[in-house]
Amino acid sequence: MTSWVVVFGILAVLLVALWRLTQHSRSTVATLGEWEQRKCHADLEAFLALTDPSEELYLRISLSPRQFRSVRRKRIILARQCLRSVAHNASLFASIGAAARLSTDPEIALAGRRLSTEALQVRMNARAAEYYLLLRWMLPAGTPIRLTKLGTYQRALSRMEFVSSKTGLISTHRTTPD
Amino acid sequence: VRPMDPKHAIRMALWIVPLLLQLTIAAVMLRRSLFREFPLFFLYTLFVPLRDSVLLFAQADLNPWIYWVGEGVAVLLGMAVMYEMLSHMIQPYPFLRRAAVWLFQAAAIVGGLIGLLMLSQEVQFWRPGQPIETIVLLERSLRLVQVCLSLAVALFLSRFGLTWNHYVVGVVTGFGVAAGLGMVLLEFRAAHYISDSLFVLMSPLAHNCAVILWAVYFVPSRQREFAIDRVPTGGLGKWNQALQEFIGNR
Numbered sequence: 001m002t003s004w005v006v007v008f009g010i011l012a013v014l015l016v017a018l019w020r021l022t023q024h025s026r027s028t029v030a031t032l033g034e035w036e037q038r039k040c041h042a043d044l045e046a047f048l049a050l051t052d053p054s055e056e057l058y059l060r061i062s063l064s065p066r067q068f069r070s071v072r073r074k075r076i077i078l079a080r081q082c083l084r085s086v087a088h089n090a091s092l093f094a095s096i097g098a099a100a101r102l103s104t105d106p107e108i109a110l111a112g113r114r115l116s117t118e119a120l121q122v123r124m125n126a127r128a129a130e131y132y133l134l135l136r137w138m139l140p141a142g143t144p145i146r147l148t149k150l151g152t153y154q155r156a157l158s159r160m161e162f163v164s165s166k167t168g169l170i171s172t173h174r175t176t177p178d
Numbered sequence: 179v180r181p182m183d184p185k186h187a188i189r190m191a192l193w194i195v196p197l198l199l200q201l202t203i204a205a206v207m208l209r210r211s212l213f214r215e216f217p218l219f220f221l222y223t224l225f226v227p228l229r230d231s232v233l234l235f236a237q238a239d240l241n242p243w244i245y246w247v248g249e250g251v252a253v254l255l256g257m258a259v260m261y262e263m264l265s266h267m268i269q270p271y272p273f274l275r276r277a278a279v280w281l282f283q284a285a286a287i288v289g290g291l292i293g294l295l296m297l298s299q300e301v302q303f304w305r306p307g308q309p310i311e312t313i314v315l316l317e318r319s320l321r322l323v324q325v326c327l328s329l330a331v332a333l334f335l336s337r338f339g340l341t342w343n344h345y346v347v348g349v350v351t352g353f354g355v356a357a358g359l360g361m362v363l364l365e366f367r368a369a370h371y372i373s374d375s376l377f378v379l380m381s382p383l384a385h386n387c388a389v390i391l392w393a394v395y396f397v398p399s400r401q402r403e404f405a406i407d408r409v410p411t412g413g414l415g416k417w418n419q420a421l422q423e424f425i426g427n428r
Contacts, residue, residue, distance in 0.1 A: 003296045007322070007365045011358045014325055017332040018354045025341035044416055051424055086417055091339030093414060098342045101270075113270065118414050120271050123339055125421035132425065 028095035035096050042085035050079040051133075076137045080130055087126040093119035185379060192382040196389040197227045203389075203396045212345065212396075218262045219349055222255045223392075226385070246313050253320045256353055257286075260327045263349050267340040274338065281330050289326030293319030300368070311368075318364035321357050328354035348395025356388035 029035045049055065056075075060068050093115055100112025204223045207213045213220035229248035236244055261282060268274040300315050331350050334340075341347055363384065367377045 002299065003365060004369075006292060006296065007361055010322070010325055010329070011362060014329045014332070014354055014358050017329050017336065018351050021332045021336045021341060021347055022351055024336045024339065025344060025347040028342040042417070044413060044420060048420060086421075087339070090414070090417075091341075094339055095342040115414070117271055118418060120338060120340075121273065122414055122418045122421065124274070125418065125425055127337065128425050129421050 024091075027091075029092050029099075031099070032096070035092050038092055040085035040088050042082055042089055047079055047082040047086075050075045050082070073137055076133050080133050080137075083126045083130045083133070087123050087130070090119040090123035090126060094123065189379060189382075192379075192386055193230060196382070196386050197230050199389045199393045200224075200227045203392055206396050215266065216259075216262060216345065216349070218255065218259045222252070222259055225255060226252055242310075246317075249317065250320070253317070253324055256357070257324055257327055259349065260324075260331050260353060263346045264331050264334065267335060267343060267346055278334060281334055282327065285326045285330030286323060289323035290319075292326075293322045296322070314364055314367055318361060318368055321361035321364060324353070324357040325361055328357055344395055348392055352388035352391040352395075355391060356384045359384035359387060 027038070029038055056072065059071055063071060095116075097112045097114070097116025097119055100108050100115065103109045103112060200223050204220065204227075207216070207220050207223065225248075229244065229252070233241055233244055233248075264278050264282060268278045297315055297319050328350060332354060335346070335350065360381070363372075363377060363381055366372045367374075372380070
């Protein structure tokens with residue numbers, strides 16, 4: 001009985017994985033026309049705003065815990081949609097890069113190599129970020145571990161000052177970002 | 179003229195069709211110089227028809243040994259082909275190498291452990307005087323490892339979008355289907371749900387499915403017009419930086 005469960009369980013997962021693999025291979029592009037048709041809109045500014053820790057800090061202070069969890073989940077869903085679009089576009093870029101690598105023009109071939117490498121890095125990072133956001137979606141009350149981005153940190157500080165001056169709940173003190 | 183026994187006709191068809199198709203695939207690979215890109219798959223494509231041809235002319239008492247030893251070599255060669263496909267796709271991207279090798283090794287270890295666990299639960303294993311039972315159970319475990327490797331490679335390629343090489347996708351899909359179907363048939367045979375004669379009749383089906391898939395991917399010309407006179411960027415650099423910072427902050 002155990003071996004039946006193992007064999008048919010693994011077989012089911014394998015068939016789904018193979019189905020996805022063949023579907024993915026059908027959606028690759030080899031011309032710029034195909035790329036134009038299939039690319040998704042991915043807004044970097046929107047993603048940065050949705051994942052900005054200072055924005056989250058502001059929301060955490062401004063909203064009730066329940067409202068905050070709800071709003072945070074919505075923001076995470078939108079951010080994950082951005083990431084999925086980026087991952088999709090990166091995949092198209094990678095296949096365009098792979099096609100360009102075959103070009104007889106050495107400049108285009110080199111650009112193609114660079115493009116596919118960068119596209120795969122973006123896809124890897126997008127996937128990692130997506131998993132991280134999934135974790136945050138599951139634990140919406142969790143706090144970001146640390147803020148190291150200088151600009152974000154400074155925005156967070158000014159936001160903190162603004163919030164504390166309005167509410168009087170938090171004492172403001174400046175610290176140097178590391 | 180006596181009509182041919184339908185079982186015999188099916189057996190012959192299942193034996194001859196893949197043999198001819200694999201030789202065609204080998205010829206196509208030679209013509210397109212694909213044997214340089216996929217040397218292990220080319221070797222596999224020649225090895226299996228060669229074994230089947232030897233089986234035709236070998237003495238009857240040698241046939242089971244040639245078949246089962248050949249089957250073991252074919253399964254191991256199939257696993258090496260999976261690694262070849264993975265290596266081929268990640269070769270231009272050194273940053274993916276560690277993750278790919280780690281995943282492949284992990285799949286092999288997990289598959290091997292599950293296979294050993296399944297073997298240890300079988301009372302028929304190592305029963306004296308019944309070597310076929312032992313061989314069937316051993317092959318089932320080997321097929322399980324092959325399935326795990328196919329699964330790992332398929333997941334890796336689709337997760338990272340490394341799916342533009344149709345040959346690689348075809349080879350991985352073919353091996354996955356063959357290993358999966360073979361494993362199920364061996365499971366049925368090990369549990370005695372099918373008779374030996376039905377098992378002998380049906381076991382080439384898995385290989386047939388794989389060979390037909392490979393033929394579909396390899397034989398038609400897949401030359402496409404690569405009309406790329408410029409390479410788009412689409413703000414990838416900015417996205418890469420933003421994502422690295424996002425991940426780095428966590």
